[in-house]
Amino acid sequence: MAPWGKRLAGVRGVLLDISGVLYDSGAGGGHGLRGAIWQLKRSRLKVRFCTNESQKSRAELVGQLRRLGFDISEGEVTSPAPAACQILKERGLRPYLLIHDGVRSEFDQIDTSNPNCVVIADAGESFSYQNMNNAFQVLMELEKPVLISLGKGRYYKETSGLMLDVGPYMKALEYACGIKAEVVGKPSPEFFKSALQAIGVEAHQAVMIGDDIVGDVGGAQRCGMRALQVRTGKFRPSDEHHPEVKADGYVDNLAEAVDLLLQHADK
């Protein structure tokens, strides 16, 4: 039994990362994880999925998870593309979209003519030199360049191996243009707060469960939440000795996290 389990006392709400936690989580998983979600959602705990997924629209993401057997609906997901759309509308920004085709539908209502900013997301194969250079040229033409990045993750894990995420490409444009991007998504405090608001839970009553020691664990802790790291997905053993971030607990996978939560949260 994890000796730190008692740190979960008083938890009322749970934020769950998706990639690396629910799927692409390495060996094991599968049936056990579907059962864990099922149990969690039938407990007294409020649950919200809080993802930086920016290759797929929420509809596509939820469809994929449901096909994998997970009981999840679109309304339970906080993801960066809708948050970015709200910012674009509020500030009258017309983006050049350096994004994956899978997430383009989230921007259907956004005017992209004569761009006055760049939105960058996990574009995968669309991170061609040509597309990066287009984004760069848009930014260099602007008097006050605005670069909005959906997350700033370094990499994620697919079955085929580690894959570059949006963060490295965000850094590339920051350096090229001498600017600083605005990050929408984890670890931005606004993003965690909007996920907590959606379930009506205060930060000190909530725990984040994720595979990213910096983006999930560190980000949530800076917002006053507790945070567990799962040893799945992009987890690496060195994360448990990270120089700056220490999780409240480390679990082998989501199923172990849910067991501990159901046992300790009410105490």
Place this chain on the structure above:
Amino acid sequence: MAPWGKRLAGVRGVLLDISGVLYDSGAGGGHGLRGAIWQLKRSRLKVRFCTNESQKSRAELVGQLRRLGFDISEGEVTSPAPAACQILKERGLRPYLLIHDGVRSEFDQIDTSNPNCVVIADAGESFSYQNMNNAFQVLMELEKPVLISLGKGRYYKETSGLMLDVGPYMKALEYACGIKAEVVGKPSPEFFKSALQAIGVEAHQAVMIGDDIVGDVGGAQRCGMRALQVRTGKFRPSDEHHPEVKADGYVDNLAEAVDLLLQHADK
């Protein structure tokens, strides 16, 4: 007459950037620049071409310049690929080469099997997601990842507009892997020093002429050289008010720089 011209007194050697100075230098240029090089090489001043060009081999670069009418030979050029090859050999490194096909011949003698480092250069269109991810995966497999970057320029100017240089992609891999690249090329002091050695001139007797306020001007000044910025190539008016670097002088183009040098250097 430039009032700062007298700062050129005592100059014995001249290092010349190529791209943005000899060509891709915007309007004007052409015949005047070829004449300037001709005059310079027939003066008492020692001349060395000091370039971060990493898309082309020296042979290809010199061939192109000769076709443009410039009197230049391969032996007069200091460029980063040969410097990198020397480092690779000295340290027994076998690189994954994230480079442009045009410069691949410079690495003909280098063992690239079972890579234990990454060499990144201005790869242009070869900066695909796939190639970047290959380099990333090589680095993440290494216990002590070594990333060697041929220059760290932000961008350069082609006739068609500003183009991303190697620097942004170097930054992307640095961030993705949590490492720091070793830069071979300007503004590395070793690189400037090897160019000075080639003409037997001390730093305090030399002037660098380039279009890059940070890489050319700032880098040369940190080595104890004087440095002029040309208002061609990637020059932007804001460079003359750069927060950290102030050139010893600004000239409209290489021809003006050479005029001033021939007039003041001997005094």
